[in-house]
Amino acid sequence: MSVNVVRTVDGWWRLDGDRAIRIDTTAETTRELLADRGAITGASGAATSVGELELVSPITAPCRVVAQLLNYRSHAIDAGSDPKTLQPTFFRKSSASISGPFDPIRQPPEVALLDYEIELGIVIGAEIPIGTTVTDDNLSDYVAGVVVANDVSAREIQLTKVQVYESKSYPTFTPLGPRLVLLDNDELRRIPELHMTLAVNGETRQDQTIGNDLITPPAEALTRLARFQNMTAGDVLLTGTPIGTAISAPPKFVQKIGELIPPALKWKFFFARQAKNPKYLSVDDVVTAGIRTADSAIDLGTQRTVVR
Secondary structure, three states: OOEEEEEEOOEEEEEEOOEEEEOOOOOOOHHHHHOOHHHHHOOOOOEEEHHHOOOEOOOOOOOOEEEEOOOEHHHHHHOOOOOOOOOOOEEEEOHHHEEOOOOOEOOOOOOOOEEOOEEEEEEEOOOEOOOOOOOOOOHHHHEEEEEEEEOOEEHHHHHHOOOHHHHOOOOOOEEEOOOEEEOOHHHHOOHHHOEEEEEEOOEEEEEEEOHHHEOOOHHHHHHHHOOOOOEOOOOEEEOOOOOOOOOOOOOHHHHHHHOOOOHHHHHHHHHHHHOOOOOOEOOOOEEEEEEEOOOOOOEEEEEEEEEO
């Protein structure tokens, strides 16, 4: 049975329905908490209403935040790519971009095309050395659980500078939580059943069950990643986003025209078009994002973040 953990500035809590029981641990980081599983399962005593707690990210920084690019078929097609030819691609985000599930998203003054991406975060529970082979059968040896993530992106920086790291690493660009949901191996096999929903000001923008839309699942992704990057407890792998982001590829004929004109003029036309797109985030927009199975047996909770 999944175990739901939340964090406040002064400690860790295990959830029991809408009540929270403080975990008796000296752990200050996610990595330390995951090494103290007995304290998590043995938490007892007086319970507090979750609504009375001011929750922060259950993933502590510093840590590695690795993300997968175009890992959903629907998003790949919307971006103008062929899912059948895509190879697993990874990039890093600064862990200084991690923020809490109810913290504001801070829009930098130089960023106009602020986009959202709901993602399932895979939380690493043990060292994954270089050369490790991760399978569905041993996934729980390396993965502790899952968390809701929003991979906030500054699209004009990502596209004009071809700079993914910068465009996705500003402070508050990785809201995580509210819950760290610890799963056993049988529960990890239910990842395809997880349904992801993101809304802006109450309007649903992303609404997808992971199912067959995911191109490279966690076990395969971690094996690929372990060819060149080790991971350790408390690190996070963001597994990509489905269709529904503000940005999408222009029609094919527009792309063909773009190939015939100078880059500066191409970008001028592109950004003029994007500036008219109302789906990009603006100040005071409210973003809600949640992930759960249909039966709610696995429920990662819902983020609520406001753009400031």
